[in-house]
Amino acid sequence: MKKQMALLLVLILAVGVIAACGAKSTNSGNANSGKNESSQNENGGNDKPKQRIALVLPEAIGVNPFFALMDEGFKRAGEEFGVEVKTIESTDPAAFEQNLRTTVAENYDLIITATFQAEDALNKIAPENPDKSFAIIDTVIDQPNVRSVVFREHEAAFLLGAAAGLSTKTNKVGAVVAMDVPLLSKYTSGFEQGLKHTNPDAELLINYVGSFTDSAKGKEMALLQYDKGVDFIAGMAAVGDLGVFEAAKERGLYASGQDVDRTELDPEHIVLSQLKGTDAVAYETVKAFVEGTFQFGSADYGLKEDGVGLTFVTRDSKSALSPFVGQENVDKLKAIAEEIKSGTIQVVNPLAQ
Amino acid sequence: MFSLKNIAQSMLQPLLAIIAGLAVGAIAILIVGGSVGETYMEMWKGAFGSFYFLTNTLARATPIILIGLGVALAFRAGFFNMGSEGQLVLGALAAAVTVIYLPGPGWLRMIAGLLAGITAGGIWSAFAGWLDARFRLNLLIVTLLLNYIATLFTGYMAAYPLKDKTGSAAMAQTVMLDKAAWLPKLFQGMTLHAGFILAVAGTLLLYLFMKHTVKGYEISMLGGNPLFAGYGGVQRGKLMIASMFASGGFAGLAGAVEVLGTQYRFLDGALTSPGYAWSGIMATLLAGSNPLGTALAALLLAALQTGGMGMERNTDVPLEVSSIIQAALILFVSAKLTLSFIKRKKARSKNGSAV
Numbered sequence: 001m002k003k004q005m006a007l008l009l010v011l012i013l014a015v016g017v018i019a020a021c022g023a024k025s026t027n028s029g030n031a032n033s034g035k036n037e038s039s040q041n042e043n044g045g046n047d048k049p050k051q052r053i054a055l056v057l058p059e060a061i062g063v064n065p066f067f068a069l070m071d072e073g074f075k076r077a078g079e080e081f082g083v084e085v086k087t088i089e090s091t092d093p094a095a096f097e098q099n100l101r102t103t104v105a106e107n108y109d110l111i112i113t114a115t116f117q118a119e120d121a122l123n124k125i126a127p128e129n130p131d132k133s134f135a136i137i138d139t140v141i142d143q144p145n146v147r148s149v150v151f152r153e154h155e156a157a158f159l160l161g162a163a164a165g166l167s168t169k170t171n172k173v174g175a176v177v178a179m180d181v182p183l184l185s186k187y188t189s190g191f192e193q194g195l196k197h198t199n200p201d202a203e204l205l206i207n208y209v210g211s212f213t214d215s216a217k218g219k220e221m222a223l224l225q226y227d228k229g230v231d232f233i234a235g236m237a238a239v240g241d242l243g244v245f246e247a248a249k250e251r252g253l254y255a256s257g258q259d260v261d262r263t264e265l266d267p268e269h270i271v272l273s274q275l276k277g278t279d280a281v282a283y284e285t286v287k288a289f290v291e292g293t294f295q296f297g298s299a300d301y302g303l304k305e306d307g308v309g310l311t312f313v314t315r316d317s318k319s320a321l322s323p324f325v326g327q328e329n330v331d332k333l334k335a336i337a338e339e340i341k342s343g344t345i346q347v348v349n350p351l352a353q
Numbered sequence: 354m355f356s357l358k359n360i361a362q363s364m365l366q367p368l369l370a371i372i373a374g375l376a377v378g379a380i381a382i383l384i385v386g387g388s389v390g391e392t393y394m395e396m397w398k399g400a401f402g403s404f405y406f407l408t409n410t411l412a413r414a415t416p417i418i419l420i421g422l423g424v425a426l427a428f429r430a431g432f433f434n435m436g437s438e439g440q441l442v443l444g445a446l447a448a449a450v451t452v453i454y455l456p457g458p459g460w461l462r463m464i465a466g467l468l469a470g471i472t473a474g475g476i477w478s479a480f481a482g483w484l485d486a487r488f489r490l491n492l493l494i495v496t497l498l499l500n501y502i503a504t505l506f507t508g509y510m511a512a513y514p515l516k517d518k519t520g521s522a523a524m525a526q527t528v529m530l531d532k533a534a535w536l537p538k539l540f541q542g543m544t545l546h547a548g549f550i551l552a553v554a555g556t557l558l559l560y561l562f563m564k565h566t567v568k569g570y571e572i573s574m575l576g577g578n579p580l581f582a583g584y585g586g587v588q589r590g591k592l593m594i595a596s597m598f599a600s601g602g603f604a605g606l607a608g609a610v611e612v613l614g615t616q617y618r619f620l621d622g623a624l625t626s627p628g629y630a631w632s633g634i635m636a637t638l639l640a641g642s643n644p645l646g647t648a649l650a651a652l653l654l655a656a657l658q659t660g661g662m663g664m665e666r667n668t669d670v671p672l673e674v675s676s677i678i679q680a681a682l683i684l685f686v687s688a689k690l691t692l693s694f695i696k697r698k699k700a701r702s703k704n705g706s707a708v
Contacts, residue, residue: 060672086666088665088666089665089672090662091626091627091672092622092623092626092627093616093620093622093623093626094412094413094544094611094615094616094623094627095627095658095662097544097615098409098412098413098544098659098662099662099666101409101542101543101544102405102406102409102662102663102666103666104542105405105542106666116523116524117524120529120616120617120618120620128541128542129542179523181523183523184523210512212523
């Protein structure tokens, strides 16, 4: 009897909560629709329906700077160019495909997605919808209605390698890399080319973590390399970089990060960061679409287009420059960056061979 | 009249769980500053709003239904099979490998793939049953631990020996299966595939089996009262291995249809990260191991997930909130589970490590 009373009470409370919320929601719903109308009116002046662009990500954005940055650039472009933008995150591969299909069904004008994780789904969906426009960032898909935007990471890696070559005191540097796959050879090969450019005698150690998400193993690999006399390690292991940073801190030596300015985490030991402007390409893609210069096929962004870079050299950083690198080297690196941009230095893309 | 009252009573518990879950979800939505009515509306639309979204939900429900059926069968027999995840991924891998390496026409490889999935899942599950019957290892613990072995093993196979080296080669996955062996899609441009028909057929068959056959009755009896079943001539060990095989077979089939109907390759993490196995177990618990109820509950859970996606697409409420609603549901359902767990424990006899 007591139990039933309790249940009844819970039920009444629950209904109360829902009812109360329902009332509120109608109000805010009206407010929202009012807002929409007015914005549509503003646009109506141009006699053009507002374009809608979706960014469908294969993962949750979470703490991954790669996606967070992309989302940021995407939203900024949406505001500046007056298009409706929507970012959709996915929990798993099946959900990603459903989300992608839904954006097709909901008639978005352009659907942007990213990374090798999206390849399968897009390769299925793009041919099924030949009259739709798609774009994919950070990998190449060969479909007639897809624009692939990739980075010339090897150019930034070259700069990073050059920096390592100039800075190392022991003439030994290391790289901790996520996996031994063709995609990542852009990083290792570029790094090696840069290292040999400034310091032909330097020795390079490369170790593979075997995953994009294993920071514990990344740390072990880094410790191993430091034990072998390395004084600078380029972290190229995604989440594994966090382990590399820990190892650098423990040993009081130096490391570098990827994608965003990682020096902010620990400027004393994380002395450089190889940048990948996912925000810039998301922004540029929206911009091109709005301005009508959008083309299918493949496009790449390098140092020249500010798609990739290196902290202190191509972009300023909030953190102080470490004496390990030094201003003198930064000036040299700036000259090298200019030479890459002008084509005086040719960085070989290992994937193009 | 009597049965109507019965149904109403059996529906009361899940209904209460849902209402309470939604109420907790409403609080979560209010905290993140969304409007509850609009959010639940978008959720509903995302799950059932149009024919397209309905098929999305059914596609999502397919593996959950199949897994739920398997778990329901084991639970009915009194065996806590918590190993669906391992059985699922092994079934998926077996199906993929069969289709990749078996020569012959597409339809034959497809059917062989499905059968391989059932067999792999079934053997893995029966192995756990055998360990219990032979060595008295606690089934619940064994099945749970075998999950790790299975998921890590399949992950290793996809990352090393069977890895697809074409393309950017950055994913742990097998090569794409031959198009001729794919499970057909039911509607052009939608995710729903023929696996759903298998799930529906499985539901009906299991229902009829439990209700109208001698073996089905023996299984229910074994679960209801092992001592009485033994007295009545039911051989526990034999029946246990058989029902564990069937239970794992359903999970293996779920993995096989996902590989042949959705991903078209074995992709490490594609079946574990959506939590299909746990959703399946949850569906079974929601429905008290009734096959028809399990299928309905699986549909409900799938609707919550696709609805969550719709909500995320069209409102500013994050996807996590729909996870909170689901978690609240599990919480309220597990409250019921604990009660029945205690009851079982009291009734536990020497002849059955039923729980």
